[in-house]
Amino acid sequence: MKPVIMFRDVVRSYDGGKPVLDGVTFSMQSEEVVGLLGRNGSGKTTLMRIAMGMLFPHKGSVELFGLSPTEHPVEVKKRIGFVAADQELPMFWSVGELIALHRKLFAKWDAAMEKQLLERFALPLNTRLNKLSTGQRRQAALLCAVCHRPELLLLDEPAAGLDPVVRREFLETSIQLLNREGTAILFSSHQMADVERLGGRVLLLDGGRIRLDRDLVTLREQLCVAVITRAAVADMAALERAPGVLRVRTMHDKVHAVIDGNPDSVKRLLAEHLGVRDAEVKRVGLEDLFIEMLGGERLESAA
Amino acid sequence: MRRRVASGQCNAVAGAPSDMVIYITCMLLSISASDDLPIYRQIMRQIMDAIAGGRLARGEQLSSHRELSEQLVIAPLTVKKAYDELEALGYITSQRGRGTFVSDTLPKAAQGVQAEQLGELARKLLSQAYLSGMRLAEVMQLLRQADRSLTTGSDVASRTRRKTAI
Numbered sequence: 001m002k003p004v005i006m007f008r009d010v011v012r013s014y015d016g017g018k019p020v021l022d023g024v025t026f027s028m029q030s031e032e033v034v035g036l037l038g039r040n041g042s043g044k045t046t047l048m049r050i051a052m053g054m055l056f057p058h059k060g061s062v063e064l065f066g067l068s069p070t071e072h073p074v075e076v077k078k079r080i081g082f083v084a085a086d087q088e089l090p091m092f093w094s095v096g097e098l099i100a101l102h103r104k105l106f107a108k109w110d111a112a113m114e115k116q117l118l119e120r121f122a123l124p125l126n127t128r129l130n131k132l133s134t135g136q137r138r139q140a141a142l143l144c145a146v147c148h149r150p151e152l153l154l155l156d157e158p159a160a161g162l163d164p165v166v167r168r169e170f171l172e173t174s175i176q177l178l179n180r181e182g183t184a185i186l187f188s189s190h191q192m193a194d195v196e197r198l199g200g201r202v203l204l205l206d207g208g209r210i211r212l213d214r215d216l217v218t219l220r221e222q223l224c225v226a227v228i229t230r231a232a233v234a235d236m237a238a239l240e241r242a243p244g245v246l247r248v249r250t251m252h253d254k255v256h257a258v259i260d261g262n263p264d265s266v267k268r269l270l271a272e273h274l275g276v277r278d279a280e281v282k283r284v285g286l287e288d289l290f291i292e293m294l295g296g297e298r299l300e301s302a303a
Numbered sequence: 304m305r306r307r308v309a310s311g312q313c314n315a316v317a318g319a320p321s322d323m324v325i326y327i328t329c330m331l332l333s334i335s336a337s338d339d340l341p342i343y344r345q346i347m348r349q350i351m352d353a354i355a356g357g358r359l360a361r362g363e364q365l366s367s368h369r370e371l372s373e374q375l376v377i378a379p380l381t382v383k384k385a386y387d388e389l390e391a392l393g394y395i396t397s398q399r400g401r402g403t404f405v406s407d408t409l410p411k412a413a414q415g416v417q418a419e420q421l422g423e424l425a426r427k428l429l430s431q432a433y434l435s436g437m438r439l440a441e442v443m444q445l446l447r448q449a450d451r452s453l454t455t456g457s458d459v460a461s462r463t464r465r466k467t468a469i
Contacts, residue, residue, distance in 0.1 A: 179369045193336035199378035220341040
């Protein structure tokens with residue numbers, strides 16, 4: 001079976017500048033959930049837009065369901081639902097007109113799901129989109145994205161700027177689709193609680209590349225952060241090269257290292273390879289791991 | 304009105320579990336996405352606590368992956384992972400076409416941890432408590448609170464009562 005998404009060495013820049021995506025390779029299978037994490041400007045939106053066929057890759061290849069999204073835009077888009085925080089919508093249309101257009105465009109439109117979501121979101125059908133709140137507009141976009149029962153749902157920071165109630169409705173709708181249709185979901189978010197709930201695989205995008213590609217359980221249970229007194233690390237380069245070390249950064253008078261393994265195996269590694277015996281080693285939550293992997297250094301002299 | 308399955312009564316019905324089964328399983332569980340434990344481990348721990356405290360009886364039916372996933376707003380694979388691990392440990396069993404049930408025969412560790420191990424745990428507990436300035440009576444009070452939490456589900460149970468009354 002062909003992967004739902006296949007990116008091979010994708011490079012993309014804007015106006016000849018430094019590449020925003022610089023050799024991104026990953027694939028997704030049907031019914032898979034992948035969370036795309038990264039700091040602002042890390043290329044998450046560019047990746048989503050390339051997947052949607054809204055942007056060409058400058059190098060590399062992209063396939064959705066085995067087809068190029070720029071060469072077969074209609075065939076690909078029929079099988080995708082897309083919601084983005086900065087999505088452009090026809091603001092002078094009413095909610096009813098927007099839904100009617102999508103109903104006509106998609107042969108597989110599910111009228112029962114439309115009815116259910118209209119009731120859940122309590123959207124006013126005759127109101128123009130420019131008179132709705134941000135949350136209501138995003139709900140209208142979500143309804144249009146899911147009622148044709150897509151095989152792939154692309155959600156680009158769908159929760160940005162939304163209140164907790166609307167955020168939860170996005171999650172509920174996504175999970176309903178996962179359960180009932182087996183829809184694959186690629187979503188980007190800064191809401192780590194949402195990432196925890198949707199589960200699946202996590203891709204960490206940084207400097208135009210994928211720095212980490214692991215399932216959530218592995219991230220939570222098989223990665224540790226070691227905090228070591230700076231003076232105890234005689235050779236920083238040796239620490240960076242040690243097996244399983246994913247990131248090293250300095251925070252004031254401590255060295256923080258993200259390392260593959262459980263607390264016992266990481267302590268053994270530090271003792272055997274570097275002679276460090278007094279490290280504090282712990283498993284951390286997703287938010288702390290994100291900061292440890294992507295956060296900047298704070299040197300003592302700069303503090 | 305919904306009510307809880309009587310202790311020890313197996314609610315095994317061919318096909319989908321009833322609304323009551325879904326309701327009961329969900330009321331036993333309280334998930335926090337910001338907890339130190341991954342969500343699947345929270346589900347495991349709470350189901351094991353409910354079995355240990357008698358709030359889930361042997362043979363009692365649990366919600367399906369899909370139902371629990373939608374009720375708790377978590378991915379279905381997360382529920383599957385929790386159930387798979389619990390099944391591997393012997394706490395629950397899944398029967399094709401019928402559903403998932405609390406095991407009739409619980410694993411040895413659940414039936415009674417060796418007295419020696421419990422004695423060691425008690426010594427550690429008292430040592431920590433005395434070092435932090437507590438007295439034996441206060442430790443006993445903590446143990447009684449923990450017992451109530453296991454047998455009644457503490458805050459989860461009080462939320463259940465409120466919801467049932469609405």
